[in-house]
Amino acid sequence: MSKYLTIFKVSLAQEFAYKTNFIMWRVRNVLQVFLIFFLWDAVFSEPGTTLFGYDRTSILTYVFGLLIVRGLVLSVKSYEVAGDIGRGDLSNYLTKPLSYFKYWLTRDISSKTLNVVFAIGETIFLYLILKPPFYLQTNPVLLVSFLVTLIIAMLIYFILIFILGSISFWAPELAWGVGWLFITIIIQFMSGAMFPLDVFPQAIQDILRLTPFPYLIFFPIQVYLGQISISVIIKGILVSGIWLVVLWFIFNSVWKRGLRVYQSHGK
Amino acid sequence: MDKAIVVEKLIKNFEVNVKEKGLAGSISSLVKPKKKKVRALRGISFTIEEGELVGFIGPNGAGKTTTLKVLSGILYPTTGYTQVMGFDPWERSSEFLKQIALVMGQKNQLWWDLPAIDTLELNRQIYEISDRQYKENLDELVKLLEVEKILKIQVRRLSLGQRMRLELVAGLLHGPKIMFLDEPTVGLDVVAQAKIREFIADYNRRNKATVLLTSHNMSDLVDLVKRVIVIDKGEILFDGVFRELIENFAKKKTIKLYLSRECDYKKLELIGSIKKIDLPMIILSVPRETAAMAAAEILQNYPIADLTIEEEAIEDIIRKVFRGGLKKKSKKE
Numbered sequence A: 001m002s003k004y005l006t007i008f009k010v011s012l013a014q015e016f017a018y019k020t021n022f023i024m025w026r027v028r029n030v031l032q033v034f035l036i037f038f039l040w041d042a043v044f045s046e047p048g049t050t051l052f053g054y055d056r057t058s059i060l061t062y063v064f065g066l067l068i069v070r071g072l073v074l075s076v077k078s079y080e081v082a083g084d085i086g087r088g089d090l091s092n093y094l095t096k097p098l099s100y101f102k103y104w105l106t107r108d109i110s111s112k113t114l115n116v117v118f119a120i121g122e123t124i125f126l127y128l129i130l131k132p133p134f135y136l137q138t139n140p141v142l143l144v145s146f147l148v149t150l151i152i153a154m155l156i157y158f159i160l161i162f163i164l165g166s167i168s169f170w171a172p173e174l175a176w177g178v179g180w181l182f183i184t185i186i187i188q189f190m191s192g193a194m195f196p197l198d199v200f201p202q203a204i205q206d207i208l209r210l211t212p213f214p215y216l217i218f219f220p221i222q223v224y225l226g227q228i229s230i231s232v233i234i235k236g237i238l239v240s241g242i243w244l245v246v247l248w249f250i251f252n253s254v255w256k257r258g259l260r261v262y263q264s265h266g267k
Numbered sequence B: 001m002d003k004a005i006v007v008e009k010l011i012k013n014f015e016v017n018v019k020e021k022g023l024a025g026s027i028s029s030l031v032k033p034k035k036k037k038v039r040a041l042r043g044i045s046f047t048i049e050e051g052e053l054v055g056f057i058g059p060n061g062a063g064k065t066t067t068l069k070v071l072s073g074i075l076y077p078t079t080g081y082t083q084v085m086g087f088d089p090w091e092r093s094s095e096f097l098k099q100i101a102l103v104m105g106q107k108n109q110l111w112w113d114l115p116a117i118d119t120l121e122l123n124r125q126i127y128e129i130s131d132r133q134y135k136e137n138l139d140e141l142v143k144l145l146e147v148e149k150i151l152k153i154q155v156r157r158l159s160l161g162q163r164m165r166l167e168l169v170a171g172l173l174h175g176p177k178i179m180f181l182d183e184p185t186v187g188l189d190v191v192a193q194a195k196i197r198e199f200i201a202d203y204n205r206r207n208k209a210t211v212l213l214t215s216h217n218m219s220d221l222v223d224l225v226k227r228v229i230v231i232d233k234g235e236i237l238f239d240g241v242f243r244e245l246i247e248n249f250a251k252k253k254t255i256k257l258y259l260s261r262e263c264d265y266k267k268l269e270l271i272g273s274i275k276k277i278d279l280p281m282i283i284l285s286v287p288r289e290t291a292a293m294a295a296a297e298i299l300q301n302y303p304i305a306d307l308t309i310e311e312e313a314i315e316d317i318i319r320k321v322f323r324g325g326l327k328k329k330s331k332k333e
Helices: A004-017 A019-043 A054-072 A076-087 A092-096 A101-129 A140-169 A178-191 A202-208 A219-227 A231-263 B022-031 B064-071 B115-128 B132-147 B160-172 B189-209 B242-249 B265-268 B291-301 B314-324
Strands: B003-018 B034-050 B053-057 B080-082 B099-102 B178-182 B208-215 B227-232 B235-241 B252-259 B273-278 B281-287 B304-313
Touching: A004 A101, A004 B115, A019 A054, A019 A101, A054 A101, A054 A140, A054 A219, A076 A092, A076 A101, A076 B304, A092 A101, A092 B064, A140 A178, A140 A219, A140 A231, A231 B099, A231 B252, B003 B064, B003 B208, B003 B273, B034 B064, B034 B208, B034 B235, B053 B064, B053 B189, B064 B080, B064 B099, B064 B178, B064 B208, B099 B160, B115 B160, B132 B189, B160 B189, B178 B189, B189 B208, B227 B242, B227 B314, B235 B242, B242 B314, B252 B291, B265 B273, B265 B281, B281 B291, B291 B304
Parallel strands: B053 B208, B053 B227, B099 B178, B178 B208
Antiparallel strands: B003 B034, B003 B080, B227 B235, B252 B281, B252 B304, B273 B281
16 A cells, blocks of 8 residues: 555655656646636626526536536646557556556546645635625535545546547557547547536437536536436436446556557557 | 576567658558558567576667567567566566666666656655665665766766666666666767676676676677677577677677878788778778787887777677578577
């Protein structure tokens, strides 16, 4: 266990190695929120406007929630896997008594910890500046459910990107291609990272609910906002939990096959 | 003595995508990918005793690195049998991994943005090295490789030679019983090369560690190994005593000299056969036994700016081994 604790610590030290980079990244985050905030604020400037069941308060909360949930769920370290395989850096890990999966999971948790700490600070800062009408959830059941859905979301996305990165075993040149970017944009689109998914017709929403994607962003925020009933929440947690297990098995099988064709390039 | 490494009829094939040049090639390979089978290892067999220091030599692309990667569990063998310290490398069990080290001259494990000491601490945890052992090993490695002053400097600020020495520290911290060294001196200057070589010999002696090291540079092995395995195109051409290889096939040495001013260099023909003239550089080939004498004579009679005596290129030796047909150990049944 202590090996992963050390990875956690070294990983934090690494994040701070490029201080300007880090600060610029955070500044970009804040600017992004300003942008989205003013966009939606303009749309709802007329008092009493509602759109797809969202009024000004809930859409702005959605946007703020988006900032935090997105930052947590979509910033996975498993993006590095494709490069590690393509460049042959994976070899460095394979010769060590270490789980490659747990290695990146640990680094992921470490970067997310950092992210949360800064995100909280930024949220307070933005809150004080923008004074948005913010919906504070106080129901403990919903808060706990929110936490559960958030953890499932982070794990699903981490494994999903891990699996996609493993495609590099068979097509190392694909790893950095447009295809890769395209896939992640589609995933983000279907997860509600761009806008709430209720804008879609009900039929499409129903289909999406059977895929793992809405559970990445949209579902956790909905839970936080208290927009859905407990039974829908339980159903959602069940479906996403099943997806988590399925993806875990897919990952294991893909990884095992991938290692057999691994060519350890780059030398 | 026990067998540390057993390799029998090891075959490794790679499937590679073939792409024609340019954008058109990229598109056509996307639509209709062409696969080509590359036979990296064509059924090699050898065994290595515990505590042996063996040189693995051959030109680029001969299969040296592939062999090391199969033996350290990175690559899955297509067919054949491999055993290292009684383990099947492919299973990559913790006990196995704790006993081996693979150090590659062109791959680094050190964290680029942090001082090396952080990577070392990390490796200590990963390999579960006890505090006492860690201190002992670290002290020894730091002293042998003279890296004390650079342990706390960000890795990316170091020179290649400094980094290579730290790579060795990181790779050997857990006191491996088997060391796979892939081109450990590549890109280093002569002094740094000598240091690394000396260290490898020392480590092998002190810890009775088995060492398999690859090189495409003959001089790398001269003072270091007793036994050498010559490999080319995935096949073993020679497996035996290094001196025998030299005596049988490397009968010449190469003298490379730079003239400091113009002169009549034609008479150099009398000392050895001129291989190449690219003024002010001249390359001569002389018999091995008289190489030193020839060099002395040249230094005395010609205006020399610089002169080195080198081993013949590995490619030349391989050509001779191939022609001579001396196969101490053939892979054929």
